[in-house]
Amino acid sequence: MAEYQMQASNLPSEDGEKVLFPRIKIWGQVDLDYLAQRINYSSTFTPGDIIGLVKSLTQAIAREMGxxxxxxxxxxxxFTPSLGLRKGFEREDAGQGGQKRNVRSICVDNIDFRADKDFIQETGMNCRLDRSQWKFRRSSDRYTAGERLELAQNYLKQYPILKVSDYCELTGLLRNAAARELKHWSETPDSGIGHTGRGSHRVYIKFIAE
Structure with missing residues (x-):
């Protein structure tokens, strides 16, 4: 059974009152191996057949979008591909004689997905909800974005690296919000913050723009 909790929107209503909306609690994530095992119980396909077919399907979708x-x-x-700029390139200037971007500076940076109505209905038919006793946590609004940047800069004056968990403790932001904001700072040339490493091993360091 799935659980939900009512959460306050960041934007107030026209009357200035908090607007509550239901939000489902995600307890974990299943992967393709798990799905293949479940499908195997109710079909004649082996888990290997299912995994191979899904991988072939994703490759075919990627090829068509490409x-x-x-x-x-x-x-x-x-599924629809979405374009963005490669790291280190600035946006094209729309003004006459402004800087233009060429193909080397543009890449596919995301895939937009719009769910089929039947898929949404099928999910709803399998969803049995109960109100959760668990409360959603919200990021602290004790500091402004500028104040949080200053906290990060001061931290890196004392220590060689800043991890996402450190930034959470400094600012009161939840982990996802902290990771997004640190990524933004590291991509802002005059923030004084850079990064090294990838994925879960990414950490943030002091950076001086030349």
Missing amino acids: EGHSVKVDGLGI
Whole structure:
């Protein structure tokens, strides 16, 4: 059974009152191996067959999107590629004579997904909700973004690296919000913050723009 909790929106209503909306509690994540085992119990396909088919499907979808198509999978949804700038490149200037971007500075940076209505309905049919006793935590608003940046800069004057967990303790932000903001600071040339490492091993360091 899934659980939900009512959470206050960051934006107030027209009357200035807090708006509450239901939010489902995600307790964990399942992977393709787990799904393949579950499908295997109710079908004649082996887990290997299922995993191989899904991987072939994802490769086929990626190939079509790479050629400029959106891909609709009936019962699942529509996949559409989204472009962005490669790291280190500034946005194109729309003014006459401004800096222009070429293909080397542009890349696919995300995949937009719009769920099929049947997929949403199927999920709803399998969802049995109960109100949770667990409360959603919210990031602290004790500091402004500028004050949080100053806290990070001062921290890096004393220590060689700043981890996401350190930034959480400094600012009161929850982990996802802290990770997003640190990533933003590290991509802002005059923030004084850079990064090294990848994925879960990424840490933040003092950076002086030349």
